[in-house]
Amino acid sequence: MRSALLALVVLMAGAIAATAETRTSARELLPPELQAQQADDDANPGMLWVTSGQQLWSMPAGANAKSCSECHGDATTSMRGIAARYPAIDAKSGRLMNLEQRINNCRTANMAAAALPYEGEDLLALTAYVAHQSRGLPVSVRIDNAAAPHFEAGRRFYFERQGQLNVSCSQCHDDNVGRRLRGDRISSGLPTAWPAYRLDWQKMGSLHRRLRACSLGVRAEQLDFGSPEYVNLELYLAGRADGHLVETPGLRK
Ligand code: HEC
Ligand code: HEC
Structure with a gap:
């Protein structure tokens, strides 16, 4: 009886302790x-997508032939910390957007380019590249x-x-x-x-x-x-x- 009670207390303590920190x-x-x-980084296969995202970052696309870097400059500074606060509400549309949708919104609204297919290599690469700028934050x-x-x-x-x-x-x-x-x-x-x-x-x-x-x-x-x-x-x-x-x-x- 006593040990059963103890087990319950421990279980409940475990449940309470499950906060963000733990x-x-x-x-x-x-x-x-x-x-x-x-x-x-030399052994992590995900870095291949990060590297390909880095190449896409400065590649012109869309009717205006703009690249991400033309507006946002160096991603290592301009994109630092951004992924850490996504998903976020887009001020213009009031919509909740995750990082993939935010990147595609830039393509359609700011570059006159087609949205990239979700789960396609290019969107995965750009998302990985942008998110990587927040690594450790x-x-x-x-x-x-x-x-x-x-x-x-x-x-x-x-x-x-x-x-x-x-x-x-x-x-x-x-x-x-x-x-x-x-x-x-x-x-x-x-x-x-x-x-x-x-x-x-x-x-x-x-x-x-x-x-x-x-x-x-x-x-x-x-x-x-x-x-x-x-x-x-x-x-x-x-x-x-x-x-x-x-x-x-x-x-x-
Ligand atoms: C039957 C058990 C089970 C259920 C139910 C389940 N998952 Fe999972 N989930 C797993 C396993 C196993 C993994 C791979 C190991 C891990 O990361 O936990 C996983 C992985 C994940 C990961 C990746 C974590 C990481 O760092 O790679 C996320 C996020 C996640 N699950 C969210 C969810 C969400 C949200 C739901 C409800 C819609 C859900 N899971 C339902 C078993 C489950
Ligand atoms: C013509 C300029 C322009 C281009 C090109 C552009 N963007 Fe943007 N981007 C913006 C503007 C302006 C915003 C602010 C939100 C808005 O108005 O859409 C923004 C916002 C963002 C955000 C969210 C920043 C935040 O603080 O929440 C991300 C991420 C982003 N862009 C990524 C990209 C990527 C990746 C590309 C290339 C595929 C790209 N952008 C191309 C102008 C541009």
């Missing part, structure tokens, strides 16, 4: 050699004012039981952190490493591709890349990752 990046649960590979998204209803919708999605398995994101990424699941160890589900290189995919992929894999895992509907539901969810994930450092490009199993 959440665990998937990186920390990887085998040491993969952690070392992510940390080494703490995530800090706005969740107040116009962002508040999006954050709330994302939070609801996160706690809703889904799919044939009828489990929520939280049941894995809060309640079972550290446990093994099909060769993985479950992390806190932070969005800080993305786009990331997954060995399983043998390539770079977006956060939404990772979310689709989690949706499939519980036999729930896979939503479209860039769907408003996933962007709201992304904002919630970024909010609960507050203060965690951007890792892009992450390396994952």
Whole structure:
């Protein structure tokens, strides 16, 4: 009886302690050699996409033949810290945009160029390049004012039981952190490493591709890349990752 009570107290203490500070990046649960590979720019395969994003940055595109660099200059200074505060509300349209959508908005609105396909190599490369400029900086998204209803919708999605398995994101990424699941160890589900290189995919992929894999895992509907539901969810994930450092490009199993 006494030990059962004790176990309950410990369990509850664990639940309370799961604040932003104590959440665990998937990186920390990887085998040491993969952690070392992510940390080494010469060995991290995601750096290939970062490098190709760097080339695209100064390549003219669209009817006005403008490049990103013509307006934004040196990305290492102009893009520093930006990914750490996305998704964010676009002042002009009032829409919540993630980084991929913000980049595509620049192409359509500022360059008279076509939007790049989500999950295509060019958008992955540009997103990885821009996000990489925030590597090592703490995530800090706005969740107040116009962002508040999006954050709330994302939070609801996160706690809703889904799919044939009828489990929520939280049941894995809060309640079972550290446990093994099909060769993985479950992390806190932070969005800080993305786009990331997954060995399983043998390539770079977006956060939404990772979310689709989690949706499939519980036999729930896979939503479209860039769907408003996933962007709201992304904002919630970024909010609960507050203060965690951007890792892009992450390396994952
Ligand atoms: C013709 C000038 C122009 C070009 C070219 C351009 N942008 Fe922009 N960009 C802007 C302006 C202006 C803003 C501010 C928001 C707005 O008005 O769209 C912006 C905003 C951004 C932001 C968000 C910054 C923030 O503080 O939130 C990102 C990221 C971005 N651009 C990336 C890119 C990328 C990547 C490219 C190339 C594919 C690009 N931009 C090309 C003008 C440009
Ligand atoms: C059945 C358990 C399970 C459920 C439910 C689940 N996931 Fe996952 N998720 C995993 C596993 C396993 C991984 C890969 C290991 C890891 O990073 O945790 C993962 C990875 C992730 C990652 C990548 C973390 C990183 O740093 O690479 C994110 C983000 C994520 N999940 C978010 C979600 C969201 C949001 C939901 C709800 C829509 C969800 N997951 C539902 C098991 C689950």
